[in-house]
Amino acid sequence: MKNKICPLCGRQFSNHSCKNKDHLIPRAVALWSKELLTKKEYSALRQYINSKYNIYWVHEHCNYHKQSVLLTLSQVRKLSYPKEALPRINKMFISLNSQLNKYRSKIKQIKKNQKHRCYSCRRKINNHFVIRRINSKKNRTWDNACLVCDRCNSRYKDFAFVKKIKNHTLSSA
Ligand SMILES: [Zn+2]
Ligand SMILES: [Zn+2]
Structure with a gap:
């Protein structure tokens, strides 16, 4: 995706903006999900994570603030992801619903611990x-x-x- 607006803050990039490529669904989700998923679920997750609908330019400082937080679909909808990408983003989150929930519940458990x-x-x-x-x-x-x-x-x-x-x-x- 060659987005001209930072999805995280909604501001346009200037010539001087320090930009990073950010994974909407963080790579950490794939790195940590292998033992939670079947082979099929895991390969679907990896495929989506590396697809162009998951990778966007963001400001370096916005990226730093987001870290590897896994957003929910309703949080994503409130941000400034490109309008034309939204149907595919929607599809991605819905297809990966079970994978993402397994990751979320593990995180929740560790947080509690x-x-x-x-x-x-x-x-x-x-x-x-x-x-x-x-x-x-x-x-x-x-x-x-x-x-x-x-x-x-x-x-x-x-x-x-x-x-x-x-x-x-x-x-x-
Ligand atoms: Zn930004
Ligand atoms: Zn600390």
């Missing part, structure tokens, strides 16, 4: 977080998933150390 706080610094995350591996040397499985805030996301490569601190606290208590 973390008491809606960043896995690392424990600040409240609300709807602004990034999904990361706890131990970056281990696979992307949900046992190894955590949600962290922007600050921790850009600061650390690995969150395995957090667990160590927690275990230490528990064993010394």
